[in-house]
Amino acid sequence: MPRTMPGLTRRHQRTHYLLALLLSLVVAAASVTAVGFLAKSEKQAQSRILESRADQIYGLIRSRFQRHESRVQAAAALFASSDHVDRDEWRRFVQTAVDADDGMFEMFWAERIVAPDLPALRQRLNEEGIVDFQLQPPDPRELYCPIVYNEPLETHLDSLGLDICTRPKTLPAARMARETGQVRISDPVNLVADAATPMSGYVMLAWVDASPSQAGGWVGGTVALESLFSGLASRSDLTLQFRDRAANEPLLLSHSADQAQARGVIESERTLSLGGRDFHLVVGTSSGSNLNMILLLTAGLAIALLLGALLMSILRTRARAEQMVDEATQAYRDSEQLLESVTNNISEGIYRGVPGQGLVYINQALAHMFGFADTETMMERSGPILYASPSQREKLYQLLIDDGAYRNQEVEFVRPDGSHFYAINSAVASRNADGSVAHFDGVISDITERKQAEEAVHRLAHYDPLTGLPNRTLLNDRIGQAIAHAGRKQRPVAVMFMDLDRFKAVNDSLGHGIGDQLLVSVSERLQKSLRQYDTISRLGGDEFVIVMPGAGFDAATQKANSLIREFREVFEIDGHELVITPSIGISIYPEDGDQSEALIRHADTAMYHAKEQGRATFEFFTRELNKRAYERLSTETHLRGALANDELQLVYQPIVEPQSGRIRAAEALLRWNSPVLGRVSPEQFIPVAEQSGLIVEIGHWVIETALMQLASWKRLGMKNLMVCVNVSAVQFWRGNLMQSIQQSLASSGLSGRDLEIELTENVIMSDVDKARTVLNQLRPLGVRLAIDDFGTGYSSLSYLKQFKVDHLKIDKSFVRDLKTDSDDAAIVSAVLSMAQDLHVQVIAEGVENAEQLAFLTDRNCDFIQGYFFSRPLPPNDLMRLWARTNR
Numbered sequence: 001m002p003r004t005m006p007g008l009t010r011r012h013q014r015t016h017y018l019l020a021l022l023l024s025l026v027v028a029a030a031s032v033t034a035v036g037f038l039a040k041s042e043k044q045a046q047s048r049i050l051e052s053r054a055d056q057i058y059g060l061i062r063s064r065f066q067r068h069e070s071r072v073q074a075a076a077a078l079f080a081s082s083d084h085v086d087r088d089e090w091r092r093f094v095q096t097a098v099d100a101d102d103g104m105f106e107m108f109w110a111e112r113i114v115a116p117d118l119p120a121l122r123q124r125l126n127e128e129g130i131v132d133f134q135l136q137p138p139d140p141r142e143l144y145c146p147i148v149y150n151e152p153l154e155t156h157l158d159s160l161g162l163d164i165c166t167r168p169k170t171l172p173a174a175r176m177a178r179e180t181g182q183v184r185i186s187d188p189v190n191l192v193a194d195a196a197t198p199m200s201g202y203v204m205l206a207w208v209d210a211s212p213s214q215a216g217g218w219v220g221g222t223v224a225l226e227s228l229f230s231g232l233a234s235r236s237d238l239t240l241q242f243r244d245r246a247a248n249e250p251l252l253l254s255h256s257a258d259q260a261q262a263r264g265v266i267e268s269e270r271t272l273s274l275g276g277r278d279f280h281l282v283v284g285t286s287s288g289s290n291l292n293m294i295l296l297l298t299a300g301l302a303i304a305l306l307l308g309a310l311l312m313s314i315l316r317t318r319a320r321a322e323q324m325v326d327e328a329t330q331a332y333r334d335s336e337q338l339l340e341s342v343t344n345n346i347s348e349g350i351y352r353g354v355p356g357q358g359l360v361y362i363n364q365a366l367a368h369m370f371g372f373a374d375t376e377t378m379m380e381r382s383g384p385i386l387y388a389s390p391s392q393r394e395k396l397y398q399l400l401i402d403d404g405a406y407r408n409q410e411v412e413f414v415r416p417d418g419s420h421f422y423a424i425n426s427a428v429a430s431r432n433a434d435g436s437v438a439h440f441d442g443v444i445s446d447i448t449e450r451k452q453a454e455e456a457v458h459r460l461a462h463y464d465p466l467t468g469l470p471n472r473t474l475l476n477d478r479i480g481q482a483i484a485h486a487g488r489k490q491r492p493v494a495v496m497f498m499d500l501d502r503f504k505a506v507n508d509s510l511g512h513g514i515g516d517q518l519l520v521s522v523s524e525r526l527q528k529s530l531r532q533y534d535t536i537s538r539l540g541g542d543e544f545v546i547v548m549p550g551a552g553f554d555a556a557t558q559k560a561n562s563l564i565r566e567f568r569e570v571f572e573i574d575g576h577e578l579v580i581t582p583s584i585g586i587s588i589y590p591e592d593g594d595q596s597e598a599l600i601r602h603a604d605t606a607m608y609h610a611k612e613q614g615r616a617t618f619e620f621f622t623r624e625l626n627k628r629a630y631e632r633l634s635t636e637t638h639l640r641g642a643l644a645n646d647e648l649q650l651v652y653q654p655i656v657e658p659q660s661g662r663i664r665a666a667e668a669l670l671r672w673n674s675p676v677l678g679r680v681s682p683e684q685f686i687p688v689a690e691q692s693g694l695i696v697e698i699g700h701w702v703i704e705t706a707l708m709q710l711a712s713w714k715r716l717g718m719k720n721l722m723v724c725v726n727v728s729a730v731q732f733w734r735g736n737l738m739q740s741i742q743q744s745l746a747s748s749g750l751s752g753r754d755l756e757i758e759l760t761e762n763v764i765m766s767d768v769d770k771a772r773t774v775l776n777q778l779r780p781l782g783v784r785l786a787i788d789d790f791g792t793g794y795s796s797l798s799y800l801k802q803f804k805v806d807h808l809k810i811d812k813s814f815v816r817d818l819k820t821d822s823d824d825a826a827i828v829s830a831v832l833s834m835a836q837d838l839h840v841q842v843i844a845e846g847v848e849n850a851e852q853l854a855f856l857t858d859r860n861c862d863f864i865q866g867y868f869f870s871r872p873l874p875p876n877d878l879m880r881l882w883a884r885t886n887r
């Protein structure tokens with residue numbers, strides 16, 4: 001089955017098949033015609049040869065017959081011409097003929113005698129030595145024709161006495177010979193009666209009339225048929241048939257006759273009339289010529305087929321070649337289109353440049369990259385590609401010359417409008433035979449976006465998004481660099497940790513938007529006030545760190561002072577005039593650390609100390625500060641587990657009505673007995689709890705516990721008693737105070753009037769509006785409000801009036817020195833007087849002695865609290881005290 005070529009159409013294939021078939025048919029027909037013609041010529045030639053051969057054979061057979069006939073005639077002439085021919089004479093006469101070995105099988109003399117002559121014959125023969133003459137057949141009859149002489153006698157004794165007139169095959173010939181006087185030939189006879197292989201032959205008979213001394217008779221010659229044809233059929237290409245017409249049977253068939261018949265030989269026939277018999281001779285050709293014809297024809301047909309196949313193959317090869325050319329052409333077109341499509345649609349710019357000529361090809365993307373509408377415009381207007389750095393252009397071109405290529409080079413290009421873009425540029429050169437650059441092909445990928453993204457990532461990783469200042473990561477780098485540089489030059493580095501005082505209040509009251517703007521303004525102000533090589537970093541929230549390479553103690557002091565001064569100037573943010581102060585902690589390399597992290601941490605510690613010192617100030621880091629910072633950290637660590645471990649307790653200090661001496665309230669005060677740190681003063685752990693935010697949780701616990709305690713006392717009969725709890729600034733602003741109080745009241749079953757919260761002036765004044773909102777929410781619950789530590793802060797009573805303050809607590813620092821410090825006495829007197837005017841009750845704290853009590857009672861102080869009456873007491877002790885005082 002022919003393989004179908006992909007892409008070769010069926011129509012083409014059919015045409016090819018038809019052409020090949022046609023050629024095969026034409027060649028086959030030509031072959032057949034040629035073979036026919038050749039066969040015919042061959043046949044004619046063969047016929048001619050055959051005729052000639054047949055003539056030869058015919059002549060030979062005829063001459064062989066005639067030779068035998070003439071011998072018989074000669075023998076007959078011998079008898080006719082002699083009075084008597086005796087046996088010896090006969091023998092001598094025919095001896096040559098029978099010895100010639102050319103087919104004369106036997107020669108005999110058969111006499112015609114009548115019955116009465118038979119004894120004389122026997123007598124004569126007996127005399128001649130034939131003693132036992134037997135007639136064959138022996139039957140008595142009138143006429144006998146027995147063979148009386150025959151030669152060679154030795155081999156043909158059995159012929160002696162044979163009566164030829166009794167034999168149906170010889171009798172007709174004998175008669176005819178007598179009647180015509182001619183040699184006549186008998187029917188074919190078997191020459192050897194008992195032989196295994198029959199031997200055919202003829203008997204030729206010639207009549208000899210009787211003479212006076214001799215009876216008439218026949219001379220006979222027995223001729224072996226084979227001898228007539230010997231040597232004639234030896235050629236394998238000839239077949240012979242020799243038929244006796246009268247006998248009508250083949251006398252001789254060549255050994256190849258059957259094959260010859262099967263192959264249809266050419267035959268030539270002759271009729272041979274001899275001795276009164278007609279013989280039919282058929283000579284045929286051998287079959288060799290037919291085979292040749294068949295071979296020829298086969299070869300012709302094979303050639304036809306081969307030619308057809310060859311043509312088919314040629315056509316197919318040609319068609320395939322054409323098809324391949326078509327396909328290659330199509331593929332080339334496709335690839336050209338693909339290339340065009342790709343080059344015009346990819347985002348990479350592609351160009352070809354020729355030294356001295358500039359660009360000779362660019363694609364669409366390249367034109368767009370350089371800000372041109374299309375390639376034509378760029379090719380017309382643009383010179384060489386513009387590199388931001390001409391030296392880089394030279395360097396890359398040198399690479400092309402030296403290495404033949406450069407790959408993935410990051411390049412900055414300039415557009416005609418002056419804008420820049422970043423790209424990755426790769427190019428490869430093609431060289432002339434002399435090695436010079438013939439042209440170079442390049443690819444440019446615009447990586448501006450990637451660069452921008454990288455820069456954005458870098459910015460995010462290293463800069464504070466709000467202010468654009470370096471973040472902690474970059475700060476660490478800068479400090480590291482500053483230390484490395486300073487270390488070599490043995491110079492100091494100052495690290496300032498700056499925190500904005502009460503920034504949270506700004507954030508909470510004015511919102512984060514304003515807070516953020518304030519931070520930006522602060523960063524700008526800081527940047528303006530610092531040297532170029534100083535680094536300002538924002539760590540987050542309101543924390544800034546300033547690194548000042550080369551600055552030691554004096555320079556840092558100077559800078560801190562100037563910063564604090566500069567911050568006195570108002571920040572105008574979105575219509576708000578904000579005053580904000582910084583607290584600054586300073587650490588110095590190398591004294592306070594040689595690592596960025598240590599220097600920042602120590603500056604932070606110093607900053608806390610500055611805040612503790614009353615804000616808007618700065619502090620240098622000291623070992624003592626570090627110790628305190630460590631203690632604070634340790635306190636915080638242990639405080640985290642204090643609530644859960646039940647390490648906190650409340651003690652209650654009575655607040656007493658001086659006139660009656662009755663306990664009207666009890667202030668709940670925290671106590672922490674740490675199994676590790678021992679007893680820790682509230683003045684030590686409360687600030688830590690506030691800084692860490694733990695105060696929210698602890699504060700809730702205090703309110704809840706105090707109210708539960710009061711409920712318990714009330715159940716035990718302690719009437720007209722309320723509890724006062726300290727609420728810290730962090731708890732007030734960040735903790736959900738309202739919810740905490742509501743929950744605790746609910747669980748204790750008490751009313752709001754049983755609770756008083758103590759807030760410092762500073763808490764309220766840090767955000768008056770918000771404080772008002774919170775307090776207004778509490779008011780409906782009946783919760784009372786006391787201003788703690790009054791006198792230490794703003795001390796603006798009239799201002800506080802609007803908050804419906806229930807009690808003012810005069811700070812114990814004023815009470816302590818009442819006797820010795822006239823200022824304190826004056827302040828206390830003034831406060832008491834003002835409070836009475838405003839109908840606000842006053843509680844004096846820290847009353848330790850009778851003089852203090854007398855001073856206060858003289859001025860109608862409403863309540864007294866202090867060691868003079870009682871130290872803070874455990875609940876049961878207070879209950880016992882109450883039992884003594886209030887019954």
Ligand SMILES: Nc1nc2c(ncn2[C@@H]2O[C@@H]3COP(=O)(O)O[C@H]4[C@@H](O)[C@H](n5cnc6c(=O)[nH]c(N)nc65)O[C@@H]4COP(=O)(O)O[C@H]3[C@H]2O)c(=O)[nH]1
Pocket residue numbers: 653668669670681682683686702725726727728788789812845846847848865866867868872
């Ligand atoms: N020298 C002297 N001191 C007297 C006298 N009478 C009372 N005190 C002390 O004065 C402090 C009164 O509490 P504070 O001013 O609110 O000052 C409190 C308060 O600000 C804070 N505090 C205590 N408990 C809590 C609490 O539960 N929550 C909050 N936020 N702060 C608390 O800790 C501060 C110290 O508390 P304490 O050590 O318990 O100290 C208590 C108390 O023991 C006296 O006659 N002489």
